[in-house]
Amino acid sequence: MTEQRRDILDMLAAGKITAEEAEQLIAALERDHAPATASHDVRPKGKVRYLRVMVDATDNGEPSRVNVRVPLQLLRAGVRLAALVPPQALVKANASLSDSGVPIDLTQLKPEQLEALVEHLDDMTVEVDSPDATVRVFCE
Amino acid sequence: MPQLVTVKVNRPDRRPIRVWVPVLPVVLVLFPVVVLVVLAAIVACVVFRIGVVRALGAAWRVISALRGARFDIEQGRLAVFVAIR
Numbered sequence: 001m002t003e004q005r006r007d008i009l010d011m012l013a014a015g016k017i018t019a020e021e022a023e024q025l026i027a028a029l030e031r032d033h034a035p036a037t038a039s040h041d042v043r044p045k046g047k048v049r050y051l052r053v054m055v056d057a058t059d060n061g062e063p064s065r066v067n068v069r070v071p072l073q074l075l076r077a078g079v080r081l082a083a084l085v086p087p088q089a090l091v092k093a094n095a096s097l098s099d100s101g102v103p104i105d106l107t108q109l110k111p112e113q114l115e116a117l118v119e120h121l122d123d124m125t126v127e128v129d130s131p132d133a134t135v136r137v138f139c140e
Numbered sequence: 141m142p143q144l145v146t147v148k149v150n151r152p153d154r155r156p157i158r159v160w161v162p163v164l165p166v167v168l169v170l171f172p173v174v175v176l177v178v179l180a181a182i183v184a185c186v187v188f189r190i191g192v193v194r195a196l197g198a199a200w201r202v203i204s205a206l207r208g209a210r211f212d213i214e215q216g217r218l219a220v221f222v223a224i225r
Contacts, residue, residue, distance in 0.1 A: 050208065062216035069210040077201035084195050086188045 004029055048072065048122035048139040057133035072139065075118045083111040142207045144225045152217035 005026060012022040055066040090106045097104050121139055128135040142163050149157040167174060181199070185192045211222045 059215065064215040065213070067210075067212040069208070071205055071208040074202065074205035074209060077198065077205040081195075081198040081202055084190050084198055086190060089188075 050140050051075065051121060052136070052138055052140055054136045055133060072118060072121065075121070076115065079111055079114040079118060082114070141204050142224045146221070146223045146225070148219075148221040150217070150219040 008017070008022050008025045008029070011017045012019060017025070049072060051070045051072055053066065053068040053070075055064075057064050057066075087107065093106055094104070097106070124137070124139065126135070126137040145161040145163060147157070147159040147161070151157075178196070181195065182192050184190075185195045206224045209222075209224045211220070213220045
């Protein structure tokens with residue numbers, strides 16, 4: 001707990017401020033501290049260049065391993081390319097996806113949303129551990 | 141733009157295959173085919189009412205961004221490795 005937050009809680013305990021005022025002060029404190037906290041992130045933003053997918057599995061007693069490294073720039077370029085897909089093709093793709101039991105409306109996916117998704121991939125790490133396989137997806 | 145594509149295939153009980161493909165010389169050799177592909181892409185863009193310049197730009201971005209991609213897949217004693225540099 002920061003000293004300023006403790007001061008606010010002390011003032012609330014002493015009855016100098018109301019609970020609502022204390023809440024507003026803490027919210028303002030968090031707003032001020034948000035950019036500073038982000039800059040202390042373990043991985044510096046902008047340094048992440050690749051999406052890695054690593055799979056270690058055992059198929060019928062034989063070990064199998066997949067190690068894929070894809071540049072994030074390729075994902076961004078793919079998003080721009082996907083934005084050029086004509087609407088009639090998206091409607092057909094929607095119908096096929098729906099028939100396959102995946103009811104996703106691709107027309108609702110906007111390029112900006114996909115770009116934002118790719119932009120924030122560097123914060124993502126997915127690890128799946130099962131007795132037969134280990135999967136790791138992360139950015140580096 | 142990618143400069144070199146490396147392909148390595150390790151097969152059980154056979155000699156491993158290792159191929160280094162220099163992209164630029166191969167593109168130059170296949171230039172007539174590349175021109176045909178680009179023309180076909182332009183026709184497709186016109187037919188489907190897609191901006192030709194935007195589409196070609198996006199395709200070029202994808203090709204340029206391939207540099208650094210690496211695929212390494214092993215199953216038992218079979219292994220395939222593809223790296224684009």
